[in-house]
Amino acid sequence: MLDSIRRPVIRTLALSSLVLACAPAERAAREDTTAGATRPAAGDTARTVDAAPDAALDTTAAATGALGPLLERALGPCDAGDAGALCYRAERRVDFAGDGRPFTIVVDARGPRPDSLAVQARVTRGDTTWYAAHWNTDMYGRYDATPLPSASDTVRRRTTAQLARLLRDDAFLPTRALQRGARDPERMLRETIAYDVAEARVRTRRGLAPADTLPHAALAEVGVAADPASPGARADSARVRTLADEVMGRLGWRFFRGGEYTSGIAWSDRERRFVTVYSCC
Secondary structure (H helix, E strand, O other): OHHHHHHHHHHHHHOHHHHHHHHHHHHHHHOOOOOOOOOOOOOOOOEEEOOOOOOOOOOHHHHOOOEOOEEEEEEEEOOOOOOOOEEEEEEEEEOOOOOOOOEEEEEEEEEOOHHHOEEEEEEEEOOEEEEEEEEEHHHHHOOOOOOOOOOOHHHHHHHHHHHHHOOOHHHEEEHHHHOOOOOOHHHHHHHHHHHHHHHHHHHHHHOOOOOOOOOHHHHHHHHHHHOOOOHHHHHOHHHHHHHHHHHOOOEEEEEEEEOOEEEEEEEEOOOOEEEEEEEEO
16 A cells, blocks of 8 residues: 555656646546446456447557457455455456567456455466556545545445546557647656666666565665666666657556556567556656
C-alpha cells in the first residue's frame, strides 16, 4: 500500500513541470464512473465481454487486430475455500511488439470488501512475467469529499467500473496518443522515460527482475538517479532519446491505479522490456 503512495509522489517531483499539462487527462481518469456501470452478475463464470471504445480516443489497436477478446469474471464471491472474500479476474492477449506473438495481461483482485481489494496486474509471454504492478482499490475513493460506507452499493459500483476499464479497448493506444493534452508531448515522454531508465539502472544494480517489487529503500536511489543534474542522468540522455523515438509509435497500455496515479507502458525491442511511457500526476 505504501508503495502505491510513495512512488507517485517521487514521480510527481521528477515530472513537476508537467503536472498541469496532465491534469485534464487525470480528471477524466478519476471521474465517478458509477453511473451505468452494470456488469455481469457476481460469481458468473468467465466470458467474453464486448468492450465499448470511447470515440474520443484512438482505438486503432482494436481495428488492426492487436487486441484479443477480453475475458472477464465479474466481481463476486471467490471460489470455494476462500469464504467471505471477493474476487475479480480479467485477461486479454495484446500484440505489443507487433510480431504476431502476443503478450497476455492478467488482472486479479481479491479482498474482503470492494474498497479493499489487492489488485495485481501481470504481463506475461510464455513462462516469463515481463511486467507487474500492484495496488489496492481503497485508492479509488481517495478523493471522496465524504468517505462512503464500505458496504455501500456506490462503492461496489465504482470499484466494478474501475476494474472493468483496465483492459477495455480504449486502454490501448499508440504511445503518442497517451501524451494527448500535454503542452509538450515529446518532452513529457522523454521525462517519463528518463525516470524509467533511472529505475531500470537501480533494478539492474539490485538484481531485480522486471516483475519484482522495488523495495522502499530503493525509491530514494531512483529519485537521485533520475535527477537531471546527476551524472547518470546526463549519461543516459542519448538512451532516453533513442527509447522515446522507438516507442512513440508503439502500442501502449494506460491503466488507472486510483488516487492521482495513472501508468502507461509500451514494449521496447531494443531493451527487451516494457518501458514506462506515462506516469501522471
